[in-house]
Amino acid sequence: MINFKKSQAALEFLTTYGWAFLVILIMIGTLAYFGILSPSKILPNRCNFGSEFQCLDYQIGASSFKLRLKNGLGEPIDVTAITLSAESATAYSCGAPSPALPISSWKSGEIKDITWTCSGGGMVAGEKGKVLVTIRYNSVASGSTYGKDVKGEVFSNVI
Numbered sequence: 345m346i347n348f349k350k351s352q353a354a355l356e357f358l359t360t361y362g363w364a365f366l367v368i369l370i371m372i373g374t375l376a377y378f379g380i381l382s383p384s385k386i387l388p389n390r391c392n393f394g395s396e397f398q399c400l401d402y403q404i405g406a407s408s409f410k411l412r413l414k415n416g417l418g419e420p421i422d423v424t425a426i427t428l429s430a431e432s433a434t435a436y437s438c439g440a441p442s443p444a445l446p447i448s449s450w451k452s453g454e455i456k457d458i459t460w461t462c463s464g465g466g467m468v469a470g471e472k473g474k475v476l477v478t479i480r481y482n483s484v485a486s487g488s489t490y491g492k493d494v495k496g497e498v499f500s501n502v503i
Contacts, residue, residue, distance in 0.1 A: 384472045393496035404473045405503045409460045415450050423447040425480040436466025449484055467502040474499045
């Protein structure tokens with residue numbers, strides 16, 4: 345008889361805490377479903393381009409994208425291409441940047457403001473958005489034969 349009481353107590357213990365664990369899992373799932381536990385809302389805004397370019401300011405908009413970059417290469421460069429892409433289900437397509445490419449003789453330490461007009465609805469105002477930027481450049485001294493790519497990302501609230 346004593347063994348039956350011990351096994352009944354163990355079963356009741358597991359059942360009681362099993363239900364409590366199940367309720368906690370359902371609550372966490374509900375909070376995640378409604379976006380309350382979205383980790384992207386907690387993450388800070390950032391702009392990373394490595395040591396080649398210093399990101400001084402940025403703005404992601406539903407219809408525009410702006411960057412203020414400083415040439416940190418230590419020599420003048422020619423920027424031949426800048427491509428943008430977004431990590432979203434819908435496309436975030438942007439037109440040609442202003443100033444128009446190529447950007448010739450961008451001096452070391454010089455700051456450039458680059459603006460794109462975008463469409464496609466890939467970004468939602470009030471949410472966080474990530475734009476991946478690839479800059480293709482070459483040194484003025486070495487010429488276009490020796491092009492290099494720099495990849496960067498901008499993660500910020502969409503305005």
